[in-house]
Amino acid sequence: MSLTTALGSALSGLKANQAGLDVVAGNVANASTPGYVRKSTSAVASVAGGATTGVRTTEVKREIDLQLQKQLRTETAGSAYASTRATFLDQLQSLFGTPGGEGALDALVSDLSTSIDALAASPDDPSARAGVLQQAGLLAQQLNAATEDVQALRGYAEQGLKDGVDAANEALSTIEATTRAIVQAQGRGASTADLEDQRDMAVNTLAGLMDIKVESLAGGDLRIKTQGGLTLYDNGASTLAFTGGGAPMTAGAAYAPEASRSTLGTVTLTSPSGYSSDLLANGGLRSGEMKAYAELRDETLPEAQTQLDELASQLALAFGSTATAGETIDGGVALATQGAQPGDRMTLAYASGGAQRTATIVNVTDPSRLPLSGGLIGVDFASPTAAADIEAALQAAGAAIDVAATDDGFAFTSGAAGVTVSGGSSRVTAAGLKDGTAALPLFVDGAGGDIYSESLDGGAQRAGFAGRIAVNPDLIADPSALVETTADAAAGDQTRVNFLRDALSGDRTFSGDAGLRGSSSPFTGTLSEFAQGIIATQASASASASRVADGQALVVSSLEDRFSSASGVDVDEEMTKLIQYQTAYSANARVMTTVNDMLQQLLNIL
Structure with a gap:
């Protein structure tokens, strides 16, 4: 090897080690920089004419595990999804409280029940009447507030989008x-x-x-x-x-x-x-x-x-409507609908083809809402053609049942062999405070005092009802209606008070879309039990979401550690490389110095 070749080799070594030092310095400087991937260079021999003439560095490359990066991105999406859900469900659960806790829905229903018991014990006591109205107002206010909070969370979710x-x-x-x-x-x-x-x-x-x-x-x-x-x-x-x-x-x-x-x-x-x-x-x-x-x-x-709307709806209907079993008649049943409000309904039980079936017929006075979905039959009960309309709708549903109008409702009788009407019931909502019925519109739709009857006219009245439910202002003006069914009711008549008490203690069947047990097996129980079910459902959903979020966070953390180990900067390792580069750099510099001395000596000889 000539002296000039040796000098070139040493110079290339200096450049290669300088490049390595630059990369190591960059790694150390960015050891804590988010997203920084460790860089490296590699050296290859320079060959000319079959002889090594020095060294050269390849391009700076990233030390990255692409498969691990792909997996980390997938799990990051899952973790972000789970974490966001867990945060919102935790806030939602806090709105509903804990079963029996102060201000919780089930506790407020229980307090209302207690106040009605006190009224039953002292129906003429003004303070007992005021107590019922106060507890009813607190329950309505909590439902209003919960609705406002749920809609606020929906607003935050939309803003998040x-x-x-x-x-x-x-x-x-x-x-x-x-x-x-x-x-x-x-x-x-x-x-x-x-x-x-x-x-x-x-x-x-x-x-x-x-x-x-x-x-x-x-x-x-x-x-x-x-x-x-x-x-x-x-x-x-x-x-x-x-x-x-x-x-x-x-x-x-x-x-x-x-x-x-x-x-x-x-x-x-x-x-x-x-x-x-x-x-x-x-x-x-x-x-x-x-x-x-x-x-x-x-x-x-x-x-x-x-869930909130269903609770509010059932509260209003429990106090404000009367369910009446049908009267058995020859070949069928007669159902009373006198005084029915929009949304009131008849439920008909019959057997067809050996299978037990039911049909629900809803009073709908708004023609634009017809036909109804979900298997419901919508008819204007006050229409002159109501009986024929109901019969046609039943026929279309495969039920050959004869329908006739009566003085106070409709009569249903078997219309073909193989079809047997076995019973039914009707629900009618009270519109006044002292109209002679035990039912009382304790809760109304909005401060204006509109009767709540689960109407479908102009849209489903139940939608958002929890945000509008209020104590009947006419009842606040005349608390005596909590006890008196008519203006000249007999003193000591317990009919209405007993009805109100039974409304809270009796079992009701709640809509399947409330999500407690599914549409195929709707929740059945008291109003208090349904409120407890809502709270328990939200608590369970929140706990489950938190567990999933914690699990996803653990997976992401583990992958991040593995990714950092594979692609992150280990300062100790980089400092070791730094010493190696410094040593090599010094050695190449000494070679250049030695060659330079030799060249000077040759020049002096010449």
Whole structure:
């Protein structure tokens, strides 16, 4: 080897070790920087004419486990989803309280029952009457407040969706800018390691917002799609927008895929080519923070509202309506509907083809609401053609039953062989305080005193009723109606007081959409037991969500530790490398000094 070759080799060694020192210094400096991936260089021999002429360094590369990174992103989406749900359900559970706790719904129902017992013991005592009205007012106020709080949580969830859209757009914009820079840098042979770190940080942010899958392409490019196949980035970033909505968050506000039916906003994805898609429709989002917000706003919290509305509805109906068993007649049953309000109903039991069946016929005076869904039959009980309309509807449902109008309702008799009418009942809501019936409209719909009868006219009256339920203002003005069924009622008549007491202690069948036992097996029990069931259901859901969130957090933490071990900076290891590079650098410098001395000696000889 000539002296000049030796000098060149030593110089290349200096440059290689200098590059290594630069990388080590960068690693140490960024040891605590979020998203930083450890960098490294490798050295290869320079060969010319079959002889080694020095050393050269390859490009700076990232020490990253791509499979582990992919798994971490998937679990990050799941953790963000679970954590968001757990946070909201914990707040929801705190609104409902604990069974029997101060201000809890079941405790307030129990307090109302106690006040009615006191009224039964002293029906003429003004303080006992005032006590019933006070407890009824406290219960109504708690239902109003709970509704307001549930709708506020829905508003926060919708705001979370809006914020998620902004964060996703910012991440996609960063991904687009860094990807273009990476492609350009790779084209000219420059290092892209730091740019890839920046892009990965943006991709990780996106992974927390929604479920994504990332595909690496040639030349440093990539493609990002949702798990459902919608493109988020492919040679350009798609744009997310929160569209629609703007209406106040109420119990009746709901999302629907059809814009004409939706009163809440949705997330629209628009690709660079102009293709648009609703991310909330048809399972467009499957995980991540945004999925949790959409599910909370459109499913979880509305179900909680339905539970409150069902409790309020059954409270009003328990006190304000009378259920009357049908009168057996030749070949069937007669059901009384005199004085029926919109929403009052008849339930008919019959056998057909050897199977026991029931039909529910609802008083609907608004023709635009017909036909009803859910197997209900809607008819205007006061219509001259009501009997014929009911008979036609039963026939359409496969029940050959003859229907005739009576002085106070309708008579149902078997209309064909194989069909047997076995019984039925009717529910009629009282409209006045002293109309001679035991039922009393203790609770009404709104401060204006509208009668609550679970009407379907103009929309379902039950929807949001917990936010409107109030003590009847006419009853507040005349507390004697808590006891007296007529203006000239006999002193000491316990009929109404006993009715009110039985209303709270008797079993009722609650709607299956309240989510306590499912639509196929609706909850049956007292009002207090239903209130306890609501509280227990929310507590159980909150505890379950917390366990899932904790489990997901543990998985993510474990993966982060593994990822950090594989791709993070170990300062001790880097300092060892630093010493190695320093030693090699010094050795190459000594070679250069020695060669220089030898060259000087040769020049002196010459």
